[in-house]
Amino acid sequence: MGTSVQLTPLSGAHSEAPLCYLLDVDGFRFLLDCGWDDRFDIAALEPLVSICPTIDAVLLSHPDTLHLGALPYAVKNLGLGAIIYCTLPVNRMGLMYMYDHYLSRRAVSNFDLFNLDDVDMAFQNSVQMTYSQHLPLTGKGEGIVITPYTSGHLLGGTMWKITKDTEDIIYAVDFNHRKERHLNGTVLESFVRPAVLITDAYNALNNQPVRRQRDQEFVDAIITVLRAGGNVLLPVETAGRVLELILYLEQYWSLQRLSYSMAFLTNVSISTVEFAKSLLEWMSDAIAKSFEHNRDNAFQLKSIKLFHTRKELDELPEGPKVVFASTASLEAGFARELFVEWACDSKNLVLFTERGQFGTLARMLQSESPPKVVKLTTSKKIPLSGEELKSYEEDQNRLKREAARKAAKPAEEGNQASPAAGAGGDVAGTNANDSGGGQPLGEGGHAAVLWNVFMDGFKSAGTGIAPMFPFQEYSNEWDEYGEIINADEFVMREEETIDLGTSHTTTTRDGESRMDSEAEDMLLDEKPCKVVSDTISVEIKCGLQYMDFEGRSDGRSIKTILAHVVPLKLVLVHGSAEATEHLRQHSLKHVCPHVFAPMIGQTVDVTSDLSAYKVRLTERLMSNVLFKKLGDYELAWIDGEVGSQEDDILPLLPNSRIPPPHKAVFVGDLKLADFKQLLANKGVQAEFTSGALRCGESIAVRKVGGDGLQKSGNQQVIMEGPLSEEYYRIREYLYSQFYML
Numbered sequence: 001m002g003t004s005v006q007l008t009p010l011s012g013a014h015s016e017a018p019l020c021y022l023l024d025v026d027g028f029r030f031l032l033d034c035g036w037d038d039r040f041d042i043a044a045l046e047p048l049v050s051i052c053p054t055i056d057a058v059l060l061s062h063p064d065t066l067h068l069g070a071l072p073y074a075v076k077n078l079g080l081g082a083i084i085y086c087t088l089p090v091n092r093m094g095l096m097y098m099y100d101h102y103l104s105r106r107a108v109s110n111f112d113l114f115n116l117d118d119v120d121m122a123f124q125n126s127v128q129m130t131y132s133q134h135l136p137l138t139g140k141g142e143g144i145v146i147t148p149y150t151s152g153h154l155l156g157g158t159m160w161k162i163t164k165d166t167e168d169i170i171y172a173v174d175f176n177h178r179k180e181r182h183l184n185g186t187v188l189e190s191f192v193r194p195a196v197l198i199t200d201a202y203n204a205l206n207n208q209p210v211r212r213q214r215d216q217e218f219v220d221a222i223i224t225v226l227r228a229g230g231n232v233l234l235p236v237e238t239a240g241r242v243l244e245l246i247l248y249l250e251q252y253w254s255l256q257r258l259s260y261s262m263a264f265l266t267n268v269s270i271s272t273v274e275f276a277k278s279l280l281e282w283m284s285d286a287i288a289k290s291f292e293h294n295r296d297n298a299f300q301l302k303s304i305k306l307f308h309t310r311k312e313l314d315e316l317p318e319g320p321k322v323v324f325a326s327t328a329s330l331e332a333g334f335a336r337e338l339f340v341e342w343a344c345d346s347k348n349l350v351l352f353t354e355r356g357q358f359g360t361l362a363r364m365l366q367s368e369s370p371p372k373v374v375k376l377t378t379s380k381k382i383p384l385s386g387e388e389l390k391s392y393e394e395d396q397n398r399l400k401r402e403a404a405r406k407a408a409k410p411a412e413e414g415n416q417a418s419p420a421a422g423a424g425g426d427v428a429g430t431n432a433n434d435s436g437g438g439q440p441l442g443e444g445g446h447a448a449v450l451w452n453v454f455m456d457g458f459k460s461a462g463t464g465i466a467p468m469f470p471f472q473e474y475s476n477e478w479d480e481y482g483e484i485i486n487a488d489e490f491v492m493r494e495e496e497t498i499d500l501g502t503s504h505t506t507t508t509r510d511g512e513s514r515m516d517s518e519a520e521d522m523l524l525d526e527k528p529c530k531v532v533s534d535t536i537s538v539e540i541k542c543g544l545q546y547m548d549f550e551g552r553s554d555g556r557s558i559k560t561i562l563a564h565v566v567p568l569k570l571v572l573v574h575g576s577a578e579a580t581e582h583l584r585q586h587s588l589k590h591v592c593p594h595v596f597a598p599m600i601g602q603t604v605d606v607t608s609d610l611s612a613y614k615v616r617l618t619e620r621l622m623s624n625v626l627f628k629k630l631g632d633y634e635l636a637w638i639d640g641e642v643g644s645q646e647d648d649i650l651p652l653l654p655n656s657r658i659p660p661p662h663k664a665v666f667v668g669d670l671k672l673a674d675f676k677q678l679l680a681n682k683g684v685q686a687e688f689t690s691g692a693l694r695c696g697e698s699i700a701v702r703k704v705g706g707d708g709l710q711k712s713g714n715q716q717v718i719m720e721g722p723l724s725e726e727y728y729r730i731r732e733y734l735y736s737q738f739y740m741l
Contacts, residue, residue, distance in 0.1 A: 003164045003612070005196055007596075008603040010047040011035065012574040016202065016358050017044070018066045019173060019574050022051060023198075025164055028141045031058045031082070032160075032171050032198070036069030037357050038101075038329040040113055045070055045078070047601065052078040056140055060086040061173055062154045063093035064240050065101065066357070072098060072114040072122040084126040085135070087148055089156025089282050091128055092275045093239040095119060096268045100238040100326055103267040104333040108379040109531050131158075152176030152186045153551045154240050156282055159188060165612045167195035170567070173574055174200060176551045177561060178211070181247045182283045182298070183551070189564050195608045197567035199558075201575030201597075204583040208554040218547050219252055221351060225543070226260045226320040230347030235328045235335040235362060239272045241354060241551055242324055246273075246304055249322070253303040261321040262304045265313055265334045269306045273299055310334065328352070329360035336361070340376065340538055348542040353549035366546050374538050381529040392528045558583070562591045569594040569606045614649045615642070621654050630739050635667060637741040666738040670717055672703060675737060682733060696726050701734065 004026050012019040018035025031051070036044065052074050060068050068090075074080040086094070098119040105111035129135060129148050137144045144164050151159040152175055159172040168191070175186040208214070222232050236242035246264060253262065266272065276299045280291050283298075290296045304324075307313050313323065313334075325335040339361075342348040356362025364371065384392055477484040553561065562570070570587055572580050572595065580597050587595045598604045617638070627634035639659035643651040672693045679686040679695055686695045692702035699721035719734065721727050 003167045003195075003608060005167075005169060005606045005608070006603050007198065007571055007598065007606060009573055009598050009600050010051065011044065011600065013598055013600050013602075014575075014577045014580055016355075016574070016576060018069065019061075019200075020048065020070070021198070021573060022055075023162075023169070023171070025144060025162060025169065028137070028144060029054055029056045030162070031055045031080075033061055033067045033173075034058060034070045034074055034080075035066040036073070038065060038327055038331040038360060039357075040069075040101075040105075042073075042113070045073065048074055048078055048080075052080040055080060055082040057082050057137070057146075058084040059146065059158075059160050059171065060084060060090050060094070061151065061158045061160065061171065062240075063090040063097055063156060064154060064237055065097055067174075068094050069098070069101070072118040075122040075125075076114055076118045081125070084123070085129060085146060085148075086126055087130070087156040087158055087282070088128040089275075089279050090158065091123055091126055091156075092279070093155060093272070095123055096239040096272050096275065097237070098122075100267045100333070104327065108332070108381060149187050150184055151188070152178070152180070152183050155183065155243060155276070155279065157183075159186060161191075161194075167608050167610075167612070169196045169198070170194045171198045173198070174202065174552055177553045177557050178551075179284060180244055180551060181251075182243055182287060184284050186553075189561055191565055194565070194567050195610075196569050196571065196606045197562075197565060198571045198573060199562075201558075201572050201580040201583040203550075203552045204555045204558060204575060204579040206548070206554050207556055208548055214547060214549075215248065218351075218549070219249075221349065221545060221547075222249075222322060223258075225347070225349040226322070228347055229320055230345065230349060230542075231320055231342055232322045232349045232351055233335065233338050233342055234322070234324045234351050234353060235330055235339070236324050236326060236353065237328045238266050238268065238326045239275070241549055243276055243299075244551065245353060245549060246301070246324065247298060250301055250303050258303075261316050261319065262323075263307050263313055263316065263321065264304055264324045265307045265310075266326040267308050267333075269308055273301065273306055310337065328354055328362060329357050330362045330365070331360050336376075340378065340536070343538050343540050343542050346541040346543075350542055350544050352544075352546040355546075355550065365540075365544050370540065370544055372540055374540065375535055376538055377533055377535050379531055379533045382532055384528040384530055388530070389528060555583075559586055559590070562587060567592055568608065570596070571604065571606060572597045616646075616649045616651050618651055618653055621652055624654070628739055628741065630667060635739060635741060637662065637665065665741040666717075666735075667741065668738040670703065670734075670737050672701065675701070675734070678733060678737070679730070684730065684733075695730050698722055698724075699727055699730050701730075 004024070006024040008022040008024075010020040010022055011017050012021070012033075012035065018037050019033040020035055021032040023030040023032055034048075048070065058071075058080070060071075062068075071080075071084070071094075098114075099116060102111065102114065102116060102119065127135075131148055131150050134145050134147050136142075137146065144162060147161045147163070148158040149161060151157040151172060154174075157174070157176075159170065159175060162169040162171070170188075170191060172186070172188050175188055176183070177185045177189070179185045225232050234245065236245065242264070249262060252258075253260075264273070277297055280287055280297065287298045290298065305312075305316070323338060325333065325338055327333040327335055330336045330339055339350060343350070350365070352362060352366055356364075356366055361374070361376070364374070383389075570592055572584055572587070575583070584595050584597045594606075596604045596606065617640075621638065621640050625636045625638055627636045638652070639655055639662075640652040641655055643653050672688070676686045676688070676693055684696055686693055688694070689700075692700045694700050699719065702718050702720075704716050704718060717734070719727075719731060
């Protein structure tokens, strides 16, 4: 019987909403991505409430908010405790995304959906994998193997292959087949006829211009504004496509020797670039080879300044500048702040490089007829003063007294019980902090002991033992060599501190990044503040322009890739209703007959129609089998008879009678260019003519596939020509290119 496979979209179906899907493989439940949008609306997570406690594993494909934004909240509040599988860049850059979102909102509001500790906790239970690493699951998932492959689009972007028995399930969303400056393209084309392919229709209706033309238009738009004395604002995501843009403009500024200021402004910009420097092996082949041969790190930036406060940006010299600022949606962060200031100047330009999320300010400004005036709500934190400060302090003091009173009750009960407990001799004091496992360490590493010595009235105890001040005698252990010392008490935690110039970012031994010290001091500052909001009208006089630097395959490329992969069943998710229906109709005609486009909450059964059985090859049968070597594998043709089932396994026995002869099976992938070279070495003249290889004077060899595409596993090699000595000689050379069984 085939592997049972069901898919249920929880978000991101027939819309451009965040991606989140439930995949059930023989009862093992995967959560494919766990996205949220920049508005952080809790109502959008309603489908996750009942699902999270039942999840067995989480697979993350990309590090941006749309793919993992809800992870900290789900782990903290929804009971998501499953192991998270991702690549190292997705883990590191995902942290940067969520740190920046929290810091951006916390600076201007009382954002409390999650904090930095929640972000760390969410990624703490993750397993980092490398591309093409096969990881067999254990326990409930025994028999399932997961493998990540490169998908392009973002650093560490992953296409997941889930294998159970003989069937492959591929989850590939937001992939990019094009090789870019800092990333290689996807390897989706290398898969042929998987049982199930889950992919998106996000770009099904879009076609991209030639890359060289797009890049030239991009720099021309920027340089034109700078020469006119204006500023260019590029709203970007924290650690996503901004790496491609930074690399391009850094190279362009260096080649053209431009002196205009450029800045990358986010709360974690320095840490983001530092991580990029250390993840070169995950990037394009050109970057990896450049570092391997010349020790040239592409992200050793010279023209772009890294800032994490607005004050640093304001200290740049007067004049035109280019600023990369988060977030791309303009819902929060430095990009929103700069937009409010720069929008009223006609010299400036706001250049969008990716489509804004639905319902955000960026999406509104990218429409065909953007508004001339927009109303925005701005917020800021101001310290309390006067009566407000006095009232706040009184409330805090009252809360502290109540907490102390509650904490004192158990201690008093312990004191009253201590004389009875000490009837045998010594009277032990009550240590409020001691839980029986040693003393806690206070500041400076000294033992901090808090003794509750308050006695109400000094009433004589019933046992006749008077109350005493507590005393604890410390007895050191000795042996023949002297006092016994526990070396673990003197071990210092080693930390690697990276010198980042104006800021101080600390990276611990396990690679986790901490925020800049100034930003941390701001969060730890306990000065009472209040949030003041104001609604303002922003008149838009600046230029607004959109250029596609999203790094996704366009509609034409998606259709070509699907026609090459030819899955047995295709599931379309994440895309507008129009784009999803367009790709569904195309796939029904040109890809496969089983195409599904489920709605939110709708479960589709994509169980394979094939039946898989386990067969045990008996020793009698294997003793007469002759294997042929094929690379790392050995192949053989076996004829046998299936016996009666034993423990869910069918034994394969030798034939009771002589089996009929079978047609020869040719195993291999013929490349006509290599065959042409072989013929030349054998003295046979060969040349390509009209898609065929013409050999000698009258022999032609051609390859054809099912629909004109050369697909492995569905190829036919046709040899045409009159029967002659030359024909048989060329056929012998052709057979030598295959393994024949």
